[in-house]
Amino acid sequence: MGKRISRASSDTVWLAVLLMPALLLPVALILMPALCTFVNGCMQDVTFMPRRWAGLANYARLVQDPALFHSLRFTLLFIAVSVPLELACGLLLALLMQVQSPLRGMLRALVLIPWAIPAAIAGRVWELIYSYNWGPANYLVKLTGAPAVNWLGSSTGAFLAIVIADLWKTVPFVAIILLAGLSAIPEHLYRQAEVDGASFIRRFVAITLPLLRPVMIVAILFRTIDALRIFDLIYILTSGGPGGATSSLSLLGYTYFVGGDFGYGSAISTLIFLIALLVALLVVRIGRFGSSMR
Amino acid sequence: MNRYVPEFLLMFICAVAGIIAAGCSKKEASVVFAVGGAPAEIDFWEKTIQRFEEQSGIPVELLRQPTDTDQRRQNLVTALRASRSTPDLFLMDVAWIAQFAASEWLEPLAPFLEGSPLSINVFFEPVIRTAATYNGTLLALPVYVDAGLLYYRKDLLEKYGFAKPPELWDELVAMAHTIIRGESQEGNELTGFVWQGAQYEGLVCTFLEFAGSNGGGITIADSLPIVATDRNRSALAFMHGLVHSEKISPVNTGTDMKEEEVRFSFQKGAALFERNWPYAYSLHQADDSPVKGKTGIAVLPRFVGGTSAATLGGWHIGLSRFSRQKERAFALIAYLLSYEVQKASALEAGWNPGRTDIYGDSTIMERLPHLVTLHDVFSHAVSRPNVPWYSYLSSVLQRWLNAALTGTVPVDEALNKCEKELRVIVERYSTRKQH
Structure with a gap:
């Protein structure tokens, strides 16, 4: 009896030892920085003021900051508009890439280009496209005889311009992930359905969508968290303008880091982290709920 | 396998020791000077540094920073916050000196000036007083100064019988309307007035000029409004009107117009008036410029009852408090601000020296006559x-x-909301709560 216990406990020790590297990595790379950022958010950490403990003062300030409220609203709206669009376009593109045709290989390679271009460069390219005087977008508008449009000049215009640039950049990523999911669906399911007389739409709704669900969850998760942190594209395209209409949370946090208030900047970062965590838990929960229903 | 372990260990230790030794020897040997990004700027610094090295025997390493002002600051903030001993010297935009000063990152310069041939009296007094000094301590020295200017098309003003550039904003608007109408009858499309209006630092600079020339501005005092005053309101309404009602400034003023967009527009001959920093002058007058010989400069116009205002810009040099070789670093400062180097910076790099005595130099007056206007x-x-x-x-x-x-x-609402947010910032950071 005693022997069995000691064996079991030595197994546990071994288990712990073997798991250690895998556990240490997330602790060192994710948990520690997040905790440090949270603690730093509890400091009055301003380069030009004495450093001292400030408790939750920075977090209390978050609640009253109209600029933060504005940025939060913009960021959430951006997620709500861009992620579903990315998913829809990505799915369409993935289905296209799966069609057997001589161009398939080329299409798959070409699609990846926008994803491979650094966001900062993509931002510059789109800045040129939207340029009032020299941009191809206005060139096309002028061809129809209409007056040039100042694309980034209104809140709605700038918002849509960023969504479109972001779509161009990230749809390929979603498409590639979904394509992997599509390839994993056994071919015989479709053939059986075909024998049973199921139409294309019926096959798509009854086989493709449900089996693609886990992969879609992954894509939604990645994209939502990425969209939550959006910075580079906006920094270059509008720097948050016009009139702060496109100031994302990350952009706001950045201004505080540059200006020397690391405490408040950390508080904003912690907020972004918490929202990301919440979104991740929510998406994963909804995903599981769906699969257990079947 | 195990046989090789000692060898690997030895190699590793040697490599680490080598890296540390290289790092140390480098730090001891050269003064590290962080400068900003445009290629022409770097070329000038490299030449100057080389001459200094030959004369003094002190090796200098240039640390090249990005061109973007915010990124340059972020770069320095990171190093200084970590109390890094390098860079020893760096250039600062006037807008950040106070932040660096209050963070205690800058070494007071007065003690070094005492034993040096450099005198504080040669620099522009308002620049030293309002920008280089913080709480009564001299912490920086101007390498070059900038201020907003009015550029105008001499040829077009003459063609329509205007003898002088506008002194009042209303005159500018009237001239623009007359000339735009006349030119469009000849089939030439022309924009009236281009200036910096995008959401960035440049907009605050232009606002200070419009507001300042109307007797307004930004006030930081307990009982007074910071920006929500009648004078600021009418100045901002005027700015809005230039784009939306007078329509003499382009529709994309608030989205695209930063220094370079403004300069391109004027330089290709598409604009009548331009608000820009002095750097644009030499580019407008370059051989390949369509407005060469047609560009005039003047102080910015004012509103009735106000006086012309130009926002101060430019770059100052600062000595890091964490530097381990302050004496040698200051020797470089003294060299860079010497008469010869400041004169060369005007002639070769097109900068406006922080020293006033350069503006009276005979070569300068002959080759860069516009510097006389700039001096004013x-x-x-x-x-x-x-x-x-x-x-x-x-x-x-x-x-x-x-x-x-x-x-x-709307203008009123914007200024009121702005006031509220500014008040929060002032209360959060103002010095009374600091100590």
Whole structure:
């Protein structure tokens, strides 16, 4: 009896030892920085003021900051508009890439280009496209005889311009992930359905969508968290303008880091982290709920 | 396998020791000087540094920074916050000196000046007083100064019988309308007045000029409004009107117009008036420029009852408090601000020296006669608020000024909301609560 216990406990020790590297990595790379950022958010950490403990003062300030409220609203709206669009376009593109045709290989390679271009460069390219005087977008508008449009000049215009640039950049990523999911669906399911007389739409709704669900969850998760942190594209395209209409949370946090208030900047970062965590838990929960229903 | 372990260990130790030794010897040997990004700027520094090395025997290493002003600051903030001993010297935009000063990153320069041939009296007095000094301590010296200027098309003004550039903003508007109408009858499309209106620091600078020339500005005092005053309101309404009612400034003023967009527009001959920093002058007058010989400069116009205002810009040199070789680093400062180097910077790099005596130099007067106008402009320059938390004021201002300018929020509402947010910033960071 005693022997069995000691064996079991030595197994546990071994288990712990073997798991250690895998556990240490997330602790060192994710948990520690997040905790440090949270603690730093509890400091009055301003380069030009004495450093001292400030408790939750920075977090209390978050609640009253109209600029933060504005940025939060913009960021959430951006997620709500861009992620579903990315998913829809990505799915369409993935289905296209799966069609057997001589161009398939080329299409798959070409699609990846926008994803491979650094966001900062993509931002510059789109800045040129939207340029009032020299941009191809206005060139096309002028061809129809209409007056040039100042694309980034209104809140709605700038918002849509960023969504479109972001779509161009990230749809390929979603498409590639979904394509992997599509390839994993056994071919015989479709053939059986075909024998049973199921139409294309019926096959798509009854086989493709449900089996693609886990992969879609992954894509939604990645994209939502990425969209939550959006910075580079906006920094270059509008720097948050016009009139702060496109100031994302990350952009706001950045201004505080540059200006020397690391405490408040950390508080904003912690907020972004918490929202990301919440979104991740929510998406994963909804995903599981769906699969257990079947 | 195990046989090789000692060898690997030895190699590793040697490599680490080598890296540390290389790092140490380098730090001891050269003065590290961080400068900004445009290629022409770097070329000038490299040449100058080489001459200094030959004369003094002190090796200098140039640390090249990005061109973007915010990124340059972020770069320095990271190093200084970590109390790094390098860079020893760096260039600072006037707008950040107070932040660096209050963070205690800058070495006071007065003690070094005492034993040096360099005198504080050669520099522009308002620049030293309002920008280089913080709480009565001299912490920086101007390498080159900038201030907003009016550029105008001499040829077009003459063609329509205007003998002088406009002195009042209303005159500018009237001239623009006359000339645009006349030119469009001849089939030439022309924009009246281009200036910096995008949501960035440049917008705060232009606002200070419009507001300042109307007797307004930014006030940081307990009982007074910071920006929500009648004078500022009418100045901002005028700015909005230039784009939306007078329509002499382009529709994309509030979105695209930064220094270079403004300069391109004027330089290709598409604009009648331009507000820009002095750097644009030599580019407008370059051989390949369509407006070569047609460009005039003047102080910016004013409103009736106001006086012309030009926002002070430019770059100062600072000595890091964490430097381990301050004496040698200051020797480089003294060299860079010497008469010869400052004169060369005007002639070779097109900069406006921080020293006033250069403006009376015979070669300069002959080759760069426009510097005489600039000398007047710099003597009347207005500073941005000299507070460590200026960048937070600025980011709030940028947002609301741009909202008013683009018309997403009415002028009155924008200034009132701006005032409220600024008040929060002032209360959070103002010095009374610091110690």
